[in-house]
Amino acid sequence: MPPPGACRNIMAARHKQNGHGTPTNPEKFLNQDFVSLKKFCLINGLRYLDDLFPPDSNSIGQGILKPADLARVEWLRPAQIAPNADFVVDGFSRFDFGQGILGNCWFLASIGALTFQKHIFQQVVPLDQTLKEDYCGIFHFRFWRFGRWVDVVIDDKLPTINRSLIFVHSKDPNEFWPALLEKAYAKVCGSYTDMNSGTPSEAMMDFTGGVHMCIQLSDSSADAWGLMCRAGKSNTLMGCGTAQGETPANTILPNGLVQGHAYTVTGVIELLSQGKRVRLVRLWNPWGKGEWKGDWSDLSPMWSTVSSEDRHKCLSVADDGEFWMTFEDLCKFYTDVDICGLKPDFIDGKSSDQWKTCVYEGRWVAGTTAGGCINNKDSFWTNPQYRIKVVAENLQTDDEKNILVSLMQKPDKRNRRLVQNLHIGFSIYSVNISLCHIIGKFPASFFGTQLPVARSEKYMNAREVIEFLTLKPGEYLIVPSTFKPNETASFILTIHSKAKTSCYKSNQLTFQYEEVDAEQLQRILNDNILKGLDCKNSVKLKLKDSSVCPLLNGAVKYCVMMVECCELHEILCRLIKGFIYNINSYCVCLSGLRVGDDILSLMAVRYGASSGHMSVESFISLMIRLDCMKSK
Structure with a gap:
């Protein structure tokens, strides 16, 4: 189950x-x-x-x-x-x-x-x-x-x-x-x-619950120096890491740096050295000892090239694990920098009041809402979908980055070492004005004709995937997914937007319950089973399987029910053509009822097998209940 x-x-x-x-x-x-x-x-x-x-x-x-x-x-x-x-x-x-x-x-x-x-x-x-x-x-x-x-x-x-x-x-x-x-x-x-073993971003997020950005120092297009300077002036935490060596051990290199090791960024400054501006970064080794031995280290002669005032302000000669190095050496010897702040103001140096944040908690459930990446053309659309609308306010240039999207997966294991992160990512599609009226999930046909306007760089088996993007004014659809279909996991989707943006989940319910408790779910599934089933084109199904009988309302173990043959036949044919008895919103929509992913997942719990599929008997019982819900 x-x-x-x-x-x-x-x-x-x-x-x-x-x-x-x-x-x-x-x-x-x-x-x-x-x-x-x-x-x-x-x-x-x-x-x-x-x-x-x-x-x-x-x-x-x-x-x-x-x-x-x-x-x-x-x-x-x-x-x-x-x-x-x-x-x-x-x-x-x-x-x-x-x-x-x-x-x-x-x-x-x-x-x-x-x-x-x-x-x-x-x-x-x-x-x-x-x-x-x-x-x-x-x-x-x-x-x-x-x-x-x-x-x-x-x-x-x-x-x-x-x-x-x-x-x-x-x-x-x-x-x-x-x-x-x-x-x-x-x-x-x-x-x-x-x-x-871990990355600084994990703990920094657990200390702040805020906005996280990871800068790949090998990416020359990233404004790493500008971001670090802005972060240094904001209420942020910064850390960085060196590349892993040939062995898992933390090998100390001749230059004093440790392979596969995390450091704290404790300062960012520009100084005047011999008439030229030099960009310096201060780092701290959590060992409490062991420092960089190159230019601008504690005993480097480079400190004699700056004013005594700057030297007094910045330099502290002690074996405490803290040292200075140039930004260029940082990019050479370190792989990435993680920045985490309470607010997104460090992203562009502007007031955090201009940034708006939407947070959604969702779940991929095998057989219902875990459609995998776009390579899985028949199932990709079943993934959770989120609609956002971007307006032109506060955008100074057409290529200005204005959206930060974070997708974080939530572990289902108590012990951290047992957690196996799935490969996760997301795609963003532009919604043409002619399609903005669509309520609920966009069907498979939409994704068969549309290409994403933005996406995560790649699917990563990481706790969090982040992208800083440019979205022009308009309406968009964000689809978070695992790389493979039918992988179950919970996730948090966070959208930070500089432009005025409205966000909502694209599977709103059309019946009265936005969420249900156990009592409401029982009433939805069991009330008025025979209501609305008197149809000319019907057959009698005698349910002889005792495992199905408890699903029916009342105490009668063997009962006769009327099923609308044409509708059931259409649904069965389409399911056989596509997903073989998978519980997904497609078969639910064919019944005439639109439900959200949470209700769909509850149906999977009630009717699905451990494989994510269901038996013919369970499928028929589900269709009967859906028809009852529709008749209400």
Whole structure:
């Protein structure tokens, strides 16, 4: 049976409407209420112990430590590790911590960027926590997870060997916010091992829930320097990465850079050197050591070519992992730069008030709404479709980029390392004015005659696919899809538009329920089964299969029903010609009823087999119910 993703989407939408999952009212991760748990521990004089992320080997995971070392791990509270332990000591900074044995440089590089934005940092790391007053061993942190903010509760037992932290550690042995933040994120991922390997964009999005852009430094057409300068003046997080070497190991090159490693971008500046302007980028290694040895490094003679004022403002000679290099060297030795901000103002340097954002949560369901890419001509149209209308306001030139489209897939696995991202992408089609009246999904014939005016560069097995595009005034259709058909996954489609844009999902329902609860769905499927079925051209079908009988209204096990032969025959013939008994909106439309993707997915749950197809008996039962809905 297909997974009931439509039900989850409906419940998530209801929670969102009620204000749940916002920065000020985050959802309780795994239904753990920090306030209630802390109150209970204080009243009863207990030290909190998290039974959903217990201090044992399962929370560490497999593959990070050798069995002999894993057996030596001792979980200790901060006061057992340091005599004057506290949550924060003398504020927070990127220099507070260094990476441990875990390969989560991508996460720590993002924390380094997070420390530059105090208001965002305090959203993720509530600073009213302490290891002194009202202490009972419980802490909480907040992350954005695929469209909603969650509040994550942990205990403060940390894994140690010989009383030393084995993962992230603070430069000040009495400071523990980095280790506790890492533990909270490990809980979200499933274990510490699940944090191994990633990209800074993933954590930066989970810290902000904002706008993300990835700049490929090999793309000469990208305005990378301009974007980085604008981002440096906005409330953004920036990170970058080096290419992976011949082995998975983080090999240190002769120039001091680490292969396959994530860095934080901590500064962008232009200086005057020997009468010429030079573009410099400051980077930080989350190891807390190990720096670039080329031009503009800490001991480079190039610093003698700038004014003493600029040198004093920029240069700090210390083995702290932070260094300067030219933008040209950045493009030479790094592959990409990720920029993540709360608002899209860094994109063009203009007020964020000019940018509008539409967010949609959807789902591809095998057999119903998972049509695959355009290569699958018979099924591509079944994918979710979204209509947008762009007007000419605020567009200064015809080729000005004015639309940022993000497609993010949501995992269906609890453990991050088990997630297998599908290849996802999207296509955008221009809707001729003569077709703007169409309500609901555009049929296969539309895509057979139209070419996309824009699309994602390629289908990628990544968490998120992003494109910054130019769309002229007009109406458009956005179709997100997986590369292969019949692949089930949930997704978030986000459209940031500089021009005035109206957006809506192109499968609006034409009956009274925009969403249904269990009671409403039962009523839709079961009420008045025989209503509207008295037709001259009909036959009697005696349902002898007992598995079909419970579907019918009433307690009679064997009943006689009237089915309109001509309509059923047409539907069956077309299905046999195309999808063999697939539940899709095509067969539903032939019944005279237009439904949305969520209802279609619920039908798949009710009538479909695990293959995404259905038996003849189930198909006939579905058609009967659709006819009843139509007659209403």
